[in-house]
Amino acid sequence: MTHTGFRDTVAEPMPSLREGPMPRAPKQLGEVVLRVRGLKKNFGDAVVLDGIDFEMRAGEVVGVIGPGGVGKSVFVKICCGLMEPDEGHVEVLGTDLLASDQKTKQRLRERVGLVFQNYALFDFMTVGENVAFPMVQRGLAKADEIQVKVQERLAEVDLPNVRHLMPNELSGGMKKRVGLARANINDPELIFFDDPTAGLDPVTSSKIFNLIRRTQAHRNSTCLVISHDIDRMRPACDRYILLLNGLVHFRGTEADAMHSQDPIVKEFFRKGDGSKKPSDER
Template identity: 40%
Template sequence: MSEAAIRFEKVSKSFGSRTILKELSFEIGKGDSVAILGRSGTGKSVTLKLMIGLLEPDAGDVFVLDRNVADLDASGLSELRREMGFLFQSAALFDSISVGENIAFPMRRQSKVDESEIRDRVEELLRQVKLDGEYDKMPADLSGGMKKRAALARSLALRPSVLLVDEPSAGLDPITSEEIDELLISIGEEDETTIVIVTHNIPSARRICDEMILLDGGLIRARGDLAALEASDDEVVKKFLSSQSGG
């Protein structure tokens, strides 16, 4: 296995009396693409929030790029986040500024780069996500798929080592969803970015990711490619796969 970009060591997390994760342990290698699957409430989004430091574990340790996230002070956490990109389910673009300015925002906020370099980088990213010439367009004028692509470009602005993606196909038609998948595949291959995707969309996960992790009851119920999951005799795994294939 490649050197770990992300490592969970016996991580537990509860909210009140409800236990979400129970001594969860796994590694994701640098440059790997991994999907985290599971029913609603199984801790998929919680794992992402733990990775980026929006939540702290009740027990155990979360390491990202060789740093224990919970041990970082505000400055250290900010530095780590500069090496990470996050693509929100809702795109989360700023409505009051243009597409190009949305993409430029993290560069202006977190790096000392002159305006000409920022403009060049934004134009490069717009080309990468197939939004050439849309710098001055406002988010309200974009389709759902275009918004998702613009948000993806923004998440890549600082050339992250790790990209966290929350439900990339949410709200998109099948064709647009496949287009987003193809962009994520190219990012993983060309930039050697570690990609972690939370999704319930198995076809999307299969296209993008090397491996899938199925969470259930706060634990990993299965891990492997889709063929490995489909070959499982575990009734929980079978039920989950059946529920996703039948609509």
């Protein structure tokens, strides 16, 4: 299909993203894209992060789980440079985030995406303008190229016909998908998802996790996904870390967790953060 402009363009759905079984990205033991050492963060007397050590390699999808208020969102915000830690070292895509000046951080952010828990769509822009916004601001592409890419990204998240709507006209699940399309517009190498299924029904939650996996596999990006919904995030994640009392309590694959003798780990992976009782499995 030839794209001639925004208004008369209908992007073809991308078969690899929309149909067939979810492709799994090949395991890559490539370079480290995120390295965190001794990360500490307190809010007043409350210790939230108490020395987190963590590494992520290119192409991985890592799930971050833990009880509410354990500091998962704080962890992600520090990794994105939105919050300063009290102590520790954060290296994102080979750049020391905390030692970087503002310009370096800006350049780094062009290679990193974040999907917010509460959507964070710009409510004064249409959906199309929201998704186009990062490209428009960078000014590296022509207007018609931007619109074609916007249409492609919206089609990838199964929302090809909403670009003229305002965010307040969308459902929660649609807003999450628009957030994903916006985060993907610059083809980031590393994407953080801050509880992408918070407040969504189980069916929509499953769709969102499938979408995360498909998008990751299609672009070979690296994803860090925070969620409480461990049952539905299973198909999306290669491995997990469990945060507890400000530390990484467990790290490993689902199989590692199932074979763990640690009762807390077993409890989390069997019951999904306590939201599902063992009796429900019958």
